[in-house]
Structure formats: structure tokens, C-alpha cells
Amino acid sequence: MDAILIQILNGLDKGGAYALIALGLTLTFGTLGVVNFAHGALFMLGAFCAVSVQQLLTISKKVKDESITFFDAYKEQPYLEIWWGDTGTAIIDYAVPISILFAIPVMLLIGVAMERGLIKHFYKRTHAEQILVTFGLAIVIQEIIRSIYGANPIPTPAPDIVAGSAAVGAALGLSENLVYPWWRLIYLAFSAVIIFGVFAFLKYTTFGMVVRAGMSDRETVSLLGINVERRFTIVFGLATVVAGLAGVMYAPILPPDYHMGMDFLVLSFVVVVVGGMGSLGGAVAAGFLLGILQSFASMNEVKTILPGIDQIIIYLVAVVVLLVRPRGLMGREGVMED
Amino acid sequence: MMNLSLKNNMVVMLIFSAVVLTAPLWLDPIGANYPDLLQKFAIFGIFAIGYNILFGLTGYLSFGHATFLGVGSYTAVWSFKLFTMNVVPAIIFAIIIAGVFALAIGYISLRRSGIYFSILTLAFAQMSYSLAYSVLTPITNGETGLQLSIQDPRYIDAMAGVAVKEGLPSTNLFGQLMSGYSGFYFCAVMLIIGFYVSLKIFRSPYGLKLIAIKSNQNRMNYTGFNTRPYLLSAFVISGMYAGLAGALMAVTDPLAGAERMQWTASGEVVLMTILGGVGTLVGPLIGVGIIKYFENIFSAMNESVLHEIFNFLPQAMENIVVSVTQHFVGEGWHLTLGALFMLVVIFLPGGIMEGITNIIRFVKKKLGMSVDESGDTL
Numbered sequence: 001m002d003a004i005l006i007q008i009l010n011g012l013d014k015g016g017a018y019a020l021i022a023l024g025l026t027l028t029f030g031t032l033g034v035v036n037f038a039h040g041a042l043f044m045l046g047a048f049c050a051v052s053v054q055q056l057l058t059i060s061k062k063v064k065d066e067s068i069t070f071f072d073a074y075k076e077q078p079y080l081e082i083w084w085g086d087t088g089t090a091i092i093d094y095a096v097p098i099s100i101l102f103a104i105p106v107m108l109l110i111g112v113a114m115e116r117g118l119i120k121h122f123y124k125r126t127h128a129e130q131i132l133v134t135f136g137l138a139i140v141i142q143e144i145i146r147s148i149y150g151a152n153p154i155p156t157p158a159p160d161i162v163a164g165s166a167a168v169g170a171a172l173g174l175s176e177n178l179v180y181p182w183w184r185l186i187y188l189a190f191s192a193v194i195i196f197g198v199f200a201f202l203k204y205t206t207f208g209m210v211v212r213a214g215m216s217d218r219e220t221v222s223l224l225g226i227n228v229e230r231r232f233t234i235v236f237g238l239a240t241v242v243a244g245l246a247g248v249m250y251a252p253i254l255p256p257d258y259h260m261g262m263d264f265l266v267l268s269f270v271v272v273v274v275g276g277m278g279s280l281g282g283a284v285a286a287g288f289l290l291g292i293l294q295s296f297a298s299m300n301e302v303k304t305i306l307p308g309i310d311q312i313i314i315y316l317v318a319v320v321v322l323l324v325r326p327r328g329l330m331g332r333e334g335v336m337e338d
Numbered sequence: 339m340m341n342l343s344l345k346n347n348m349v350v351m352l353i354f355s356a357v358v359l360t361a362p363l364w365l366d367p368i369g370a371n372y373p374d375l376l377q378k379f380a381i382f383g384i385f386a387i388g389y390n391i392l393f394g395l396t397g398y399l400s401f402g403h404a405t406f407l408g409v410g411s412y413t414a415v416w417s418f419k420l421f422t423m424n425v426v427p428a429i430i431f432a433i434i435i436a437g438v439f440a441l442a443i444g445y446i447s448l449r450r451s452g453i454y455f456s457i458l459t460l461a462f463a464q465m466s467y468s469l470a471y472s473v474l475t476p477i478t479n480g481e482t483g484l485q486l487s488i489q490d491p492r493y494i495d496a497m498a499g500v501a502v503k504e505g506l507p508s509t510n511l512f513g514q515l516m517s518g519y520s521g522f523y524f525c526a527v528m529l530i531i532g533f534y535v536s537l538k539i540f541r542s543p544y545g546l547k548l549i550a551i552k553s554n555q556n557r558m559n560y561t562g563f564n565t566r567p568y569l570l571s572a573f574v575i576s577g578m579y580a581g582l583a584g585a586l587m588a589v590t591d592p593l594a595g596a597e598r599m600q601w602t603a604s605g606e607v608v609l610m611t612i613l614g615g616v617g618t619l620v621g622p623l624i625g626v627g628i629i630k631y632f633e634n635i636f637s638a639m640n641e642s643v644l645h646e647i648f649n650f651l652p653q654a655m656e657n658i659v660v661s662v663t664q665h666f667v668g669e670g671w672h673l674t675l676g677a678l679f680m681l682v683v684i685f686l687p688g689g690i691m692e693g694i695t696n697i698i699r700f701v702k703k704k705l706g707m708s709v710d711e712s713g714d715t716l
Contacts, residue, residue: 035453121684127453128399132612133683135605139676147665147673266464266601273457308473315461315468322450322458 002178007295013184013253015291016191020246021268022275022283023198024239030215030278031232034119035127037134040265041141042240045110046103046247047256048145051154053099057092093159096252103248104241111240115233138261146258153255158183183252190249194242195284201238202280211235215278270318276331286329290314347541351534354620358526362519370631373518378630380525381586384532386610386622388579391536392572393608394617395545397552399456401604402443402463406436406577408470408599410584412477415484415594422494423507425516425524429585436581437574444573448566451555463601470596483595509589521590528586532579533619539575540619548572549617609679615691624690629675636674639667 021043028036060076080088091098118137122130157163162182202208214221214228222228247256254260271290275282296302298310309316321328344350357364361379365371370379389403410432417428447458470478478484486506495507509516516524539545550558551565558565588594597603610629615621644660644667651659666674686693 118684125687128397128456129683129687131399131453131456132608133680135608136676136680136683139672140680143670143673143676144665147670151669262602266460269457270461273454277453308469311468311472312465315465318461319446319458322454323446326450326454 003299006178006180007299008292009180009184009188011292011295012288013188013191013291014295015288016188017246017250017264017287018268018271018291019284019287020191020194020242021264022271022287023195023280024243024246025268025272026275026278026280026283027198027235027239027242029272030280031211031235032115032119032123034122035130035134036119037131037265038114038138038141039134039239039243040261040263040268041138042107042110042243042261043247043250043264044145044256044258044261045141046107046244047156047251047260048149048247049103049106049244050096050099050156050248050251051149051256053102054092054095054156057095057098093161096156096158096248099248100245103244107241107244108237110244111237112233114240115236119236120233138265142258142261149258151258153257155255156251158186158252162186187249187253191246194245198238198242199280207231207234267314270314272328274318274321274328276328279328279330282328282330290317293317347534347537350537351530354533355530358530359523361526362522368631370634373522375630375634376519376522377525377586377590379627380522380529381583381590382607382610382626382630383529383623384525384586385580385583385607386614386626387532387536387619388576388583389607390576390611390616390618390622391539391548391579392576393611394622395540395548395552396569396572398448398451398569398573399608400447400459400573400576401456401601401608402447402459402466403576403580403607404599404601404603405443405463405466406440406580407584407587407603408466408594408596409439410436410581411588411594411598412470412484412584413581414585414588415486415592416477418486418492418509418588418592419490420493422492422498423509424494425509425511425585425589427494428509428589429528429582432581432585432588433578434581436584437578440574440577440581441570444570444577448569448573460601460604463599463604467596467599467601470599478594478596480596483593485593509592516589525586525590528582532582533623537619544568552617609675611689612687613679613682613689615689618689618691621689621691628690632674633671636667637669637671640664643667 021039024042025036025039028034028039057080058078060078061082062074063077063082065073065075078088078092080091082088084091114137118133122133165179165181166185167179202212210221210226210228211231214226214231218228250256267290268287271286272283274290275284275286293313294310297306297313302309325331358380361376362371365376370376385403385407389400392398392400392403413432413435414425414428417431421427443459443462447455447462450458471480488506492507511520511524514520539548547558547563547568551568555565584594584598587598606629610625611622612625613628614623614625641660641664644664645656648656648659648663664670682689688695
């Protein structure tokens with residue numbers, strides 16, 4: 001029982017990341033009709049927002065280390081600590097949450113610039129060309145990040161207060177041994193909040209209503225005199241922000257490196273296809289579903305029966321789903337079927 | 339009377355063979371005349387013209403062709419380990435096994451088209467890659483990669499009584515060692531054969547049917563034409579080309595690793611094909627030449643080399659230019675590649691061949707010559 005619960009939790013937080021990225025991808029498909037291979041790179045850029053904020057906050061100066069008295073020793077001390085003492089230390093500790101505030105405008109800007117500067121010119125081109133140009137863009141973004149930050153993963157710790165593990169088992173009245181890292185629980189809650197936020201935005205605001213209308217019949221909406229294109233640009237920006245935030249929060253779980261985006265991209269595409277192109281609910285459901293399936297497949301009991309299944313389960317599910325239900329679990333008719 | 343234009347296959351093949359076989363001569367002035375690089379040109383050339391038969395003719399964008407390359411390499415190395423160091427059986431086995439893989443993957447993937455097809459091939463490629471790294475370690479030797487060893491049985495060689503020497507044996511073609519220039523010439527002959535097959539396909543009713551599928555598959559279906567066998571056969575043929583390329587990699591350097599199967603490797607062949615000109619006969623080869631040549635030059639550059647290149651500039655300007663350009667060379671070569679690729683897709687979707695055609699047409703118009711609108715199929 002414990003083992004199963006822990007696998008579900010494991011699956012949920014990974015699934016959260018898949019769901020957030022897949023949500024953004026689907027928004028782009030559904031509104032702009034563009035296959036964005038650079039979406040994984042946006043996730044990676046989000047993670048590097050956290051890295052940048054952390055590095056900015058810890059800009060240091062060499063000071064004499066007072067604790068060593070035998071000889072002159074120097075240590076790096078961040079300016080924030082020098083200026084503000086303990087408050088400074090606390091701010092540095094909270095680098096990752098702070099970088100959320102930083103990431104939102106930055107990612108929005110990047111998204112809008114990308115749409116206006118590049119994607120816009122590819123609406124009328126074939127899907128193959130859209131894939132190719134965004135693939136090129138992904139390489140460029142990735143390499144720029146590598147030439148700035150280097151090739152090694154950069155550890156970006158979460159605040160100390162949530163460093164430990166939560167006694168999930170005890171809280172639920174189960175075994176005491178069942179513990180789970182706090183930050184992963186936070187990630188799960190965070191992704192749930194973002195997902196509900198995006199859905200509420202699309203469902204309960206006028207803007208969202210127009211966007212949904214545009215997704216199902218773009219021509220009619222524009223004939224009504226509504227500037228659909230501008231709204232879709234904003235939706236692209238929104239998708240970028242969602243991917244970026246998913247990246248920011250993922251930084252403490254997986255130290256960011258320049259190719260993390262590509263690793264997640266392939267999986268997220270599979271998630272979108274399983275969920276059904278153009279279906280937001282499908283993307284989220286498939287994200288969590290595949291996350292959980294993957295974590296169950298990596299249990300030792302399963303691996304002894306089917307060796308290597310943990311490596312391929314997601315792709316296997318995708319192949320089966322595509323062959324049995326070509327539109328995915330919750331796909332709509334007429335999306336990407338020309 | 340014999341028709342001496344490019345429409346005649348024999349003329350094309352004569353010119354092509356002459357160009358390929360004299361490559362060491364005319365590549366010498368630009369510093370690309372050494373066996374390693376020449377072999378790479380030929381091997382990736384085979385890979386790209388094979389890929390072009392699928393993507394160029396039918397328009398199906400596969401992101402999984404590196405799988406067949408990897409399968410070819412593994413098969414060839416196993417043939418070296420188990421049977422003989424002669425390259426002929428290795429190549430035959432590699433082509434057959436890669437073809438079988440392509441048949442299986444193609445049969446399933448081709449049930450869908452467009453973006454779904456791309457993602458299915460991507461899924462299969464990632465699956466093969468992960469398996470090669472994990473469960474299939476007894477066959478693929480995992481992260482270390484498959485290598486020759488002294489304990490290998492090599493049954494046929496043992497039966498034929500090939501003298502066992504000290505150290506690892508090398509690959510050979512009936513006694514002729516496959517390293518250096520002889521390796522290149524072997525690859526070049528394979529490239530010429532591969533090009534001939536591709537030329538025949540391009541200029542046959544079969545090739546025309548593939549092009550018809552690209553331009554309007556629905557209409558083909560409505561006329562009562564079953565497109566599936568054609569697509570599948572094109573997929574298998576291009577998979578076999580990839581297998582041949584993989585085998586030649588193992589021939590020139592007998593080891594095989596799973597990283598050859600990663601989807602970025604599939605991305606590379608797409609890139610080469612697009613850069614040169616997708617759907618043209620020689621375009622993919624031009625793409626391969628450019629990418630491999632500049633990869634070779636750019637990735638060897640570093641800051642001090644750049645300072646030497648730009649030292650005709652005033653000191654301050656030199657420093658600025660170097661500090662900008664150093665991000666694009668050495669480790670940053672991929673940045674150049676990505677940027678170049680984006681520029682080509684944005685401004686010249688037909689690749690370099692389209693550029694050349696446009697220039698020729700422009701010049702002809704200026705000179706008042708008649709323009710052949712049907713286009714050359716080279």
C-alpha cells in the first residue's frame with residue numbers, strides 16, 4: 001500500500017511538469033495551429049530564470065574570513081548579506097520563489113517577441129516547415145544558454161524551510177515510513193494551481209471566451225470584427241509563461257542544464273498526442289496519467305517481470321493510443337488532420 | 339544519336355562518378371583532403387540521399403532515421419565479431435536487418451500521416467535508443483559501445499585459416515585494408531551505387547507516384563490507388579540506405595554506440611537534406627558537404643585562431659569581433675548550425691538548390707534566353 005501511494009505521488013509531481021508543458025503546447029496548437037518544437041527550450045529558459053536570479057542575488061565580494069585565525073583566509077560573501085545581514089541571507093534563501101516574479105514578465109516578453117518575430121510568418125507554411133524552424137530555434141536557444149552558463153547542471157536549491165520531507169503517511173493515518181519531499185508536494189500543488197488558473201481564465205473571462213470561440217471557428221470570429229490574431233499572440237505569451245513557470249519551479253528538483261528542454265520536449269509531445277491534439281483537458285489528464293504510469297513502471301517488482309519497461313512505457317502507450325484512438329484520448333475532430 | 343544532356347542517366351552517372359572519385363584532388367585546395375573527412379562525406383551522403391527518397395519524394399517527415407543507422411552499425415560490428423572481418427557480409431547483413439526494422443516501424447508509423455507520423459517515428463526512435471542503453475546491453479554493450487575484442491570467435495575467418503596476429507584485426511575487403519584512402523574509395527563506390535539507385539527511383543513511374551502522394555494523397559486515394567505499399571516501400575528503402583551508412587561507419591571505424599540513434603542525430607540528417615535542397619537529387623549531398631566541412635573547420639577553431647584571422651583589423655575592433663565570433667566556433671558550432679538552419683527554412687525553404695535554380699533562371703532571363711519552366715530534376 002505504501003509503495004503504491006509513494007509511486008502515485010512520484011508520478012503526480014513528474015506528471016505535473018508534463019501536464020504544464022503539454023498545456024502550453026496544446027494552447028499553441030489550438031490557437032495558432034503551430035507545432036512548436038521550441039517549447040521545451042522555453043521550459044529550460046524558465047529554469048534558467050531561477051538560475052539567473054540566484055546568481056544575481058549571490059553576487060559576492062571577497063572578505064576576510066574571521067573564523068580562521070591562523071592565517072589570512074578569504075571567503076566570498078554576497079553583497080546582500082553585507083548590506084542587510086540576516087534579511088539578506090533570507091532573501092538569497094528564497095531565490096527560487098522570488099524568481100517566479102522575475103520569470104513572468106521575462107517569459108511573457110520572450111513569448112510575444114517570438115510570436116511576432118518568427119512564428120507569425122509560419123501560419124501559412126506547412127507543418128513540416130513549422131517543425132523545422134522551431135527545431136532550429138530550439139537549437140539556437142539551447143546553445144546560447146550553453147555559451148552563457150556552461151554545460152554543467154547548476155544546482156538551484158529550494159528554500160531551507162521546505163528542504164526536508166513531509167510525513168505524508170502519518171498525516172493520512174498510514175505508516176510512519178511514508179515520507180515525501182516537501183518541494184515535490186509544493187510542485188504538485190503549484191502545477192494544480194496554474195492549471196486551474198489557465199482553465200478558469202479561458203472559461204470565465206470574456207477574453208477567454210473569445211479565445212475559445214476562435215479556437216473552434218477562427219473565421220467566424222474574425223468576421224465579427226474581433227482581432228483574433230492579437231488575442232492569439234497573447235495566448236502564445238501565456239503558453240510561454242506557463243512553460244517558464246514550470247521550469248522555474250522544476251529547478252530545485254532537477255539542476256538545470258542546457259539540454260533539459262529537449263529531454264522534456266519529446267515526452268511532452270507524446271503527452272499531447274496521447275491526450276489528443278487541441279484538447280486542453282486531454283493534455284492535462286494525459287500528463288498526469290503518463291507520469292503515474294512511468295513511476296509504476298520503474299518499480300522493481302514490475303521491472304523484474306518486464307525489464308526495461310520503465311524506459312519505454314510512455315512511448316509504448318503513445319504508439320498504442322495512436323493506433324487504437326488516432327485522435328488521442330480526448331482529441332477533437334479536425335485538428336491537425338489536413 | 340545519344341542524347342548528351344542531363345536528362346540522360348548515363349551522362350549524369352559519368353559526371354557524378356568522376357566528381358566523387360576525384361574528390362581528394364579538388365578538395366585539396368580547401369584543406370578537406372584527408373581520409374577521415376572524405377569518408378564522412380561519403381557516408382553521410384548515402385544517409386542523406388536515402389532519407390531524401392522518403393522525405394523529398396513523399397513529404398513524410400521522419401524523426402527516427404538514426405535508429406536504422408544505429409542498427410546498421412551494430413549489425414556490422416556483430417558480423418565482424420562473429421563471422422569475418424571481411425566487409426561484404428557485414429554490409430549485406432546491415433542492410434537486411436535495417437530493412438527489417440524499417441519494415442516493422444514503417445508498417446505501424448505509416449498508419450498516420452503528417453505530424454502524427456513524425457511523432458510516431460520519434461517515439462520509436464527514442465524507444466530503440468533507451469532500449470539500446472538499458473535492457474539490450476548484452477547486444478549493444480550499453481554506454482561503452484560495441485567494440486571488437488581479441489576473444490571474438492570470427493568463425494568464418496577461423497575456418498578460412500586467416501592468420502591471427504597480435505592485437506585487434508582490421509576490417510578488409512578480400513585482403514585490402516579498409517582504412518585511409520582505400521576506405522574512402524570503398525565508401526565512394528557505395529555512394530555512387532546508392533546515387534544510381536536513387537536516380538533510377540527519381541526518374542521512374544514509381545518515383546512519380548511518390549511525388550504524387552506528396553502533392554495530393556487524397557486525390558491519389560480517390561482515383562482508387564492504394565498509397566500504403568508505395569509509402570512503405572519508400573520508407574524501407576530509405577531505412578536500408580541508413581543501414582548501409584551505419585555499416586560503413588563501422589567499416590571505417592569498427593565500433594558502434596547508442597548515441598548514434600539519438601533523435602538529435604535524426605535531426606541532423608533532416609538538416610542536411612533541407613539545407614541542400616529537399617526533393618532534389620544532388621541537394622542532400624551539397625548539404626552534407628557543407629555541414630560536415632564547416633563542422634570540421636569551425637569546431638576546431640578557438641580564440642587564438644580567431645585572433646590570427648582578424649588581426650588585419652585595428653586592435654580594439656579585433657577584440658570586439660573575436661569576442662562575438664568566438665561564441666559561434668569550437669563548442670559553439672551548433673549555434674551556427676541552428677542559426678543557419680533557421681535562416682534556410684525561413685528564406686529559402688527549397689535549400690541551396692532552389693537558390694541556384696533561381697540564380698540560373700534570373701541570369702537566363704537577363705540574357706533573354708528561354709526559361710525552362712518545367713525545371714530540372716537534378
